[in-house]
Amino acid sequence: AQSVTQLGSHVSVSExxxxxxxxxxxxxxxPYLFWYVQYPNQGLQLLLKYTTGATLVKGINGFEAExxxxxxxxxxxxxxxxxxxxxxxFCAVSDTGGFKTIFGAxxxxxxxx
Amino acid sequence: DTAVSQTPKYLVTQxxxxxxxxxxQNLGHDTMYWYKQDSKKFLKIMFSYNNKELIINETxxxxxxxxxxxxxxxxxxxxxxxxxxSAVYFCASSPPQGYNEQxxxxxTRLTVL
Numbered sequence: 001a002q003s004v005t006q007l008g009s010h011v012s013v014s015e016x017x018x019x020x021x022x023x024x025x026x027x028x029x030x031p032y033l034f035w036y037v038q039y040p041n042q043g044l045q046l047l048l049k050y051t052t053g054a055t056l057v058k059g060i061n062g063f064e065a066e067x068x069x070x071x072x073x074x075x076x077x078x079x080x081x082x083x084x085x086x087x088x089x090f091c092a093v094s095d096t097g098g099f100k101t102i103f104g105a106x107x108x109x110x111x112x113x
Numbered sequence: 114d115t116a117v118s119q120t121p122k123y124l125v126t127q128x129x130x131x132x133x134x135x136x137x138q139n140l141g142h143d144t145m146y147w148y149k150q151d152s153k154k155f156l157k158i159m160f161s162y163n164n165k166e167l168i169i170n171e172t173x174x175x176x177x178x179x180x181x182x183x184x185x186x187x188x189x190x191x192x193x194x195x196x197x198x199s200a201v202y203f204c205a206s207s208p209p210q211g212y213n214e215q216x217x218x219x220x221t222r223l224t225v226l
Contacts, residue, residue, distance in 0.1 A: 032211045043117070043203055043217030044156075051212040088154055094211035098144060099161040099168045101215065106154045 006104035019078040023091030032094040033074045117218040125224045134189045136204030145187040148203040
């Protein structure tokens with residue numbers, strides 16, 4: 001069975017500081033991994049995904065994530081936080097067929113001025 | 114054009130009532146989903162449909178009955194509403210295969226009094 005663990009339900013950074021949101025997964029098959037962002041009162045939208053190939057993936061709004069198989073991790077980073085990055089972030093893992101995606105519990109990112 | 118739309122956006126009702134939420138996608142996707150997001154932002158898959166066929170039913174009470182009249186629509190009917198049904202319900206769609214991202218609707222906030 002697949003699972004996702006996001007370390008830290010809340011992360012607070014200062015504007016301009018590094019953002020690091022942690023995600024570890026469990027999967028018996030090569031995983032498809034995703035990061036989604038949810039702004040208040042909205043649905044989720046894709047930030048980036050890893051399927052195969054290059055382990056460092058770049059997404060929208062300056063975010064990137066690195067797939068590390070040996071550590072079963074897919075941490076999300078951004079070099080410099082912006083106030084507009086304040087949102088809920090979800091890491092997710094999908095099965096091969098795509099019919100069942102498991103989401104982590106989410107990490108709320110706060111950005112201080 | 115809205116890719117995935119849901120109606121209504123807000124739904125307030127009494128315990129014991131029956132209500133429906135409608136979802137439509139204009140992306141031409143084969144696969145559609147219903148998710149429940151609780152007050153702690155935890156997102157859980159309820160149902161997955163592919164080409165109008167039910168693929169995943171995640172041990173959802175049978176008071177919840179999804180219906181897919183065609184590939185572009187997936188509606189959710191809930192009978193005998195309970196307090197614990199209060200949540201935000203998200204519809205999503207995607208092409209088949211696990212490496213594809215899901216596109217989420219704006220959500221329907223259901224409040225059961």
